Amino acid sequence: MPVNKTGETHWVIPDGFIPPNSTGVQESHESICVLNCNAEQAYLKINIFFEDRPPIENIEVDIEGKRTKHIRTSLLEKDGEKIPENVPYAIEVQSNEPVIVQYSRLDSTQPELALMSTIAYPV
Structure with missing residues (x-):
């Protein structure tokens, strides 16, 4: 009987933005959160x-x-190139094994910080 693996191999996050400024103690940031429930390395x-x-x-x-x-x-970096601050971007994640991808943003550009998290779009 075949074993079902958890997740998908292709994910998209259409909205990314790294703010140039933060206030308070916590730095504004975004993360791609990946869960590999399977035994094999992804x-x-x-x-x-x-x-x-x-x-x-x-x-x-x-x-x-x-x-x-x-x-x-x-x-994230490739050949010395990084995502610039204050520029909209989108993310595509491809994996050789099924994984689950979540996207999180901590916006501390104002004293009343905001945390947003969502599951990426599985293709």
């Missing part, structure tokens, strides 16, 4: 798309089996 390729410039493609991230990983978007 190899991710992350693509970042912009409105007015070429994408940053094939950023590689590995996640061991039966683990979770929180990937700060401000730390």
Whole structure:
């Protein structure tokens, strides 16, 4: 009997934005939260798309089996290129194994900070 794996292999997050300023103690940030419920290690390729410039493609991230990983978007880098602050972007996550992808944003640009989290769109 085949074993069903948890998750999908292709996810999209259409709204990303790293604010240039933060207030208070906590820094504004965004994270791609990935859960690998399966036994096999997952190899991710992350693509970042912009409105007015070429994408940053094939950023590689590995996640061991039966683990979770929180990937700060401000730390993603490919060949020295990073996501700039104050620029809208979108995210595509592709994986060789099914995973679950959630997107979280902590906005501390005002004293009354906001936390938003949502499941990414599985393709």
